[in-house]
Amino acid sequence: MADVAAARTQEPSPGQVFTDAFAAAGFSSCAEYDVTITDSLVSSRRKPRYPVRNMFKITDLSTEPRRCYWYETPRLPEDPEIPGGDLRRELTHRFGTAAVPDLLPTTAWVQVPTGLWQDPEAFASFIDYRLVMRLSAAENQAIIRGEGGLLNIPGIGRMTSAGPFTSTLLAACNEVEQTGGTADGLIINPHDYYLFLGEGHLIADLEQNGMFVVRTRLVDQGTAIVGDFGHGAQLFDAGRSTIRFAEPPPGTFAEPGVALTAEIHERVALSLYANFFVVSLWP
Numbered sequence: 001m002a003d004v005a006a007a008r009t010q011e012p013s014p015g016q017v018f019t020d021a022f023a024a025a026g027f028s029s030c031a032e033y034d035v036t037i038t039d040s041l042v043s044s045r046r047k048p049r050y051p052v053r054n055m056f057k058i059t060d061l062s063t064e065p066r067r068c069y070w071y072e073t074p075r076l077p078e079d080p081e082i083p084g085g086d087l088r089r090e091l092t093h094r095f096g097t098a099a100v101p102d103l104l105p106t107t108a109w110v111q112v113p114t115g116l117w118q119d120p121e122a123f124a125s126f127i128d129y130r131l132v133m134r135l136s137a138a139e140n141q142a143i144i145r146g147e148g149g150l151l152n153i154p155g156i157g158r159m160t161s162a163g164p165f166t167s168t169l170l171a172a173c174n175e176v177e178q179t180g181g182t183a184d185g186l187i188i189n190p191h192d193y194y195l196f197l198g199e200g201h202l203i204a205d206l207e208q209n210g211m212f213v214v215r216t217r218l219v220d221q222g223t224a225i226v227g228d229f230g231h232g233a234q235l236f237d238a239g240r241s242t243i244r245f246a247e248p249p250p251g252t253f254a255e256p257g258v259a260l261t262a263e264i265h266e267r268v269a270l271s272l273y274a275n276f277f278v279v280s281l282w283p
Contacts, residue, residue: 013041032242038139101148185226
């Protein structure tokens, strides 16, 4: 991770690339990137806050062309008993393949303060830390709540009871391991994250146990997503992005002005359906 961050500091940021294009073409500028720009910035914050995309194995279709992917789903009630399946649940799973789904566009808009483009450094900073950051928030929403997002993928389990455990988070982690996987990721609303911090050591214990925690308001308060993100899911990524001046859709801003838009194309796919749960956190 440190090596990747160090390498990115040597590359021009999305804002720098666009301001170079603006110097040449003015308000007709359109910058094309051969990367997904939500993965191109290095935060200077002392307190890291990771985007949801960092949970996933990224499959860049521009460099790793794929036609299909594999998956497995839990047994159906009518399936025959499999010897050893009571101990090793994965033995009872069904296997399948699916075509790589059509990637979906994610877009973000900002309105450029008048005259900001006259200062290339300020303009580049605005693109990097407002437009790209808004694109990252839109990406979080698409991955979690959008068409094809985690909450809209049929087959993900729901867990409302902690059973013998002190938390549904621990119960979900146990269920994933009882299926042969490892719950290595947690997506949680900041409201609940800080409630847990105030009540005890659960979040710290999970992180110390190797769980990657992403906090985002795009998960409803009182719920969280627990899963085996390392082996059980991937993010298909077009590996390209655009930033351009454009006319925003009606109602995007409170007043008229010069607008920029950024766009990427992605889609989530699950391989291990039994290794993901949407959990209810509080009784």
